[in-house]
Amino acid sequence: MLSVNLGDDKIKIVDGKMSGGKIIVNKCYEIETKVGAMESGNIKDLMAFSQVLQDCINSGGIKNTTLSYVLDNPRVIFREMNVPSVSRDKVKLIVANEIFSDTKMANNTLDYIVEGTFKNEEGKKRARITVTYVSNDAIDSLHTAATELGMRPTVLDVSPNAISKLVEKICKSSRDMRDQTFVLLDYKDSFISLYVFDGGQRRFSKNSTLYVGNGKDNNYLLGELTSNINTVIRFYESRSGKNVSSIFITGNIEGLDDELLQGLAESLNLMISHLPIPSFVKGVDIFDFNKYSGAIGAFLRR
CATH class of the missing domain: 3.30.1490 (Dna Ligase; domain 1)
Structure with a gap:
């Protein structure tokens, strides 16, 4: 099966399968979305989008015909x-x-x-x-793009749901994570998604757009991340009476260098670590697991 994570800026594809309760990843690919092809998760130029998808499939020598889509943008309703x-x-x-x-x-x-x-x-x-x-128009366009390439679309997911399925399954296999109340930071180039997990279940989620003109402006990015995470922590702790004990990060983790993560940990006074690879995911390292976590989570069914 192909799991295609659709962002306005990038398309991420995972070629893999479910076998014996495990997600087996064969290959991972990322390609820039052509300007104007997508907007807010909707295909604006069907021909341009289909060409991007075709280029990615050809470059990877992908032969799978079953396809799942994951919509990944800050305007997804969840x-x-x-x-x-x-x-x-x-x-x-x-x-x-x-x-x-x-x-x-x-x-x-x-x-x-x-x-x-x-x-x-x-x-x-x-x-x-x-x-x-x-929207029905978005669904029809995605279906058309897949069928025109000779593929069979079977699932349309949204990134918050795919990420939640993945993390909740990790919590089931990790008592340490299951017993914690923690925040998951899903970091993208232009926005972040924040989730609170408590008792192994997602309890709250929030998207925030990032206005980072210079990707190397760590001071600005640190301030934005600290402010957004603090807001979510204060809200959840006041509502639930629970204390958040740690932060896990996923997504484009290579874009968050050690200096920034250390500053974030000090600002929040919390431990920060990458979302760990669970035993039920095979074939990827820690960076690709987190980079493609939304596409990987789409292999799971509730």
């Missing part, structure tokens, strides 16, 4: 909601009525996952869900 614990069709209707106008509802495909259930103060059963939606 929203937590509390709703009555009712049938799936009724939940979708409740969510759609809250999020969409009638016109917008017809133009988008909505999906959700149940994170857990609880009883409110009145004793009524509620469900905690995470919702995402993608």
Whole structure:
């Protein structure tokens, strides 16, 4: 299977498979997205996008025909909601009525996952869900691009969900991580995604755009990262009463040098480390595991 992580700036492809409960990575590729081909996760120029995908497949000698897409940009909707614990069709209707106008509802495909259930103060059963939606035009364009290249698209995922699946599975195999309350920093070139994991489950997530004109401006980047992470930590600790004990980083970790990471650890007064490679992922080193973590997480199913 190919897992294709779609960013506005870069497309990352992992050629691999699931075997015996493990993700086996054969090859990883990254290619620049042609200017104007994509915007906010939507294909703006189908021909240009298809050509980029074709170039990447050809350069890697990829022969897989099954393909999964992962949308990876800061405008991807990944929203937590509390709703009555009712049938799936009724939940979708409740969510759609809250999020969409009638016109917008017809133009988008909505999906959700149940994170857990609880009883409110009145004793009524509620469900905690995470919702995402993608425009029908985007889905049609992605399907067309794949089929025109002779591939069979089977899954459309979003990066926050793919990352969450991966980290939650890591926590299941690591008691140390499962017992912690920690923040995961998913670092991209132009934005960051921050997640709080508590008891092995994702509890909160937030995207923030980075305005770094000079990639070597460590002082500015350090200030931005410190401010964003502190905001998330304060919010979660005040809401939950739990203390965040550490920070893990994933994504483009090579863009965060040792000096910056040391400064970040000192500013936050927390231990910082790369997201570790779990025993169920084979065929990559620590840098490629984190660089392609979103695409790797898409191999997992809830």
